[in-house]
Amino acid sequence: MDAFADLARPLRARDLCQSLNLPIVSKNVENTRSKLKRLVSRGILVETEPGLFTQHRP
Known part of the structure; x- marks a missing residue:
């Protein structure tokens, strides 16, 4: 999760x-x-495009 916060952009695997x-x-x-x-299925991340993941922002 730190990688998502540090880079602040959607990531691929x-x-x-x-x-x-x-x-x-x-x-x-x-x-x-x-x-x-x-x-993603647990609601922790969001898949904005196929294969592109980001943190869920409320």
Whole structure:
């Protein structure tokens, strides 16, 4: 969640992997995307466009 606050812009799964210093391989990107989708379903994040995630702003 800090990555979203620090960058203050919508992120893709690949961008989040880079900010977390994870190797940019499809396994990491897909796992991150899956976790981001789960956070969207719980109302913590919002998917503004397909594959583009941001924090929910009240």
